[in-house]
Amino acid sequence: MESNCVQFLANKTILITGAPGFLAKVLVEKILRLQPNVKKMYLLLRARDTKSAMQRLRSEVLEIDLFRVLRNNLGEEKLNALVRDKIVPVPGDISIDNLGVKDSDLIQRMWREIDTIINIAATTNFDERYDIGLGINTFGALNVLNFAKKCVKGQLLLHVSTAYVSGEKSGLLPEKPFKMGETLSGNGKLDINIEHDLMKQKLKELQDCSEEEISQTMKDFGMARARLHGWPNTYVFTKAMGEMLMGYYKETLPLVIIRPTMITSTIAEPFPGWIEGLKTLDSVIVAYGKGRLKCFLADSNSVFDLIPADMVVNAMVAAATAHSGDTGVQAIYHVGSSCKNPVTFGQLHDLTARYFSKSPLVGRNGSPIIVTKGTILSTMGQFSLYMTLRYKLPLQILRLINIFYPWSHGDNYNDLSRKIKLAMRLVDLYQPYLLFKGIFDDINTERLRVKKMENIKEFDGSFEFNPKSIDWDEYISNTHIPGLITYVLKQ
Secondary structure (H helix, E strand, C coil): CCCHHHHHHCCCEEEEECCCCHHHHHHHHHHHHHCCCCCEEEEEECCCCHHHHHHHHHHHHHCCHHHHHHHHHHCHHHHHHHHHHHEEEEECCCCCHHHHCCCHHHHHHHHHHCCEEEECCCCCCCCCCHHHHHHHHHHHHHHHHHHHHCCCCCCEEEEECCHHHHCCCCEEECCCCCCCCCCCCCCCCCCHHHHHHHHHHHHHHCCCCCHHHHHHHHHHHHHHHHHHCCCCCHHHHHHHHHHHHHHHHCCCCCEEEEEECEEECCCCCCCCCCCCCCCHHHHHHHHHHCCCCCEEECCCCCECCEEEHHHHHHHHHHHHHHHCCCCCCEEEEEECCCCCCCCEHHHHHHHHHHHHHHCCCECCCCCECCCCCCEEECCHHHHHHHHHHHHHHHHHHHHHHHHHCCCCCCCHHHHHHHHHHHHHHHHHHHHHHHCCCEEECCHHHHHHHHHHHHHCCCCCCCCCCCHHHCCHHHHHHHHHHHHHHHHHCCC
16 A cells, blocks of 8 residues: 555655755655656756756756666656656756746746645855855745745745754754854854845955956855854855745745755665765765775764665655645754764774775776775864874975975975865865764654654555664665765776
8 A cells, every 4th residue: 555655746746956966866766666646747957948958857867877777667668758748857047036947938837836846956065155055055945935935836845954054063953943143153143135245245356356266265255154153164054044044934835844964875765875976974985995095084983974865855755745735834854863873983984994805996907905994083183283294294395305306206296285285175174074973853853754654554665764774784884885886986
C-alpha cells in the first residue's frame, strides 16, 4: 500500500528551483520513480531560453547515472515520454523578479497551476561575492516567496536552508526561526536593506577596477559583513537573512524551512553511494586518499553532523505532506544526525585511514598511493605553528636562495607560496565547522517521523529519514567513500 507521502505527490503541480543542483536532482528522480502520477513539475534552470533549459535538463539531470534505475525500470522510450508529459523546464533566475521568467503566457500558467513550491536554489560558496550571495540566498529567497504568493492554488512553500545558520554557537541548538533584524554578535540591529545599500555602494567604488579585483574585494567585503554580525562566512549569513525575509513577509502562506547539516551521498535510493562534486568533508577524504593531507585542523572529539542526501529529500517530502494547506504555519526542521546518532571526526579519520590502507588510490604513475595517519591539530594556534615550522620557514629559505641564485629553482618559491596561502585561506573558511561544538536539536523532525509512521499503512522504507538507522562504519567504508571514488574521481 502507498505511504501518505506517495499519495500526497499524486496530481500535484510542483515548482522546483535549483534543478541542476545535487539535492534537487535526487528529489526529481524520487518523485518520477515513486509517483509517476504527479501532475506536473516545473523545473527552474538558469538558461538563456527554453531550448537551452531543455538541453541543461537532459545533459545535467536526466542523462546522468542517478537516473539509471528509473531508466532500467521504464526503458528509454517510456522515460522520455514520462519526462515530456510531466516536466516543464523553465529558463529563469531566482535573483530576478518573477524568477526571471520572460514568457508571459508561461508565467500566467504557472501562477494558475502550481500548488507546491520547493526552493533549493542557492550559492553554497563559503566566501561568495557579497553581491551574488545577497542576490541569490537573501533576495532570491524573497523573490521565490513573492512568486509563491501569486500562485492561486498555492498550498505550501518549502525552502531549503542550512543548519549552520546557527553560526558558531555551542550546545543544543533549537529549531527556531530568526526574527527580522536578529544578529548573532549583539552588535546592534541587522538591517537587510542597509546591507543591500552597502553592497551597491561598494560595487560603485570598484567600477574602475579589474574583474579580478572586484571579485576578491566583494568576497572580502561579504566575509567582513558576516563576521561583524556574528556569522562565520558569507554563505550562512546570506542564508540566515533569506530566512528572515521569508518569515517576515510570508503572510498566510504555509512556510516550511528545512535545515540540513552536511549532505553526503545517498544511503539507499535510488541506489547507495551516488554523489556529485566534492562537499565539505569529501575534499578532506580525497586529499587524504591522494596522500596530500599530512596535517589537519580538527578536534577528534568534535561531532561531524552528516546526513545522506536521500534522507534529506525524504524529510522534505514528509514535511510538505504534513503542512500542505496549513494556513499561516512556519515550521523549522533540522535534518541531521548529531542529536540521534553522532559520529566524531576521530571516527571518520580512522575509517578513512583504514579504507585507503586496504584499498589505496592509484597515482598517475600507476602505483598505489601509500597513506599514513596524518597529524591532527585541535587549535588554530597549533595549526599555525605547525605550518610555520613545516612550510613557512623553509619557504623563506627558498626565497633567499631565489634571490641569490634565481636560476636554480625557477618559480618554486611563488608556486609554494600560492599553495600555502590557499591552504591557510581554506582552513580559515572551514575552521568553524572543523571545531564546531554545537548539536542540532531535531525535536520537530522527530515529531514528523512519528507522525509519518502513524500515517503509513505499510512501511517499506521509501521515506526513511531516521539517522538512528545509519551504521556509520558500514556507510562510510562501503557506501560513501566508494561512491566518491566512482562518481567524483571516476576511478
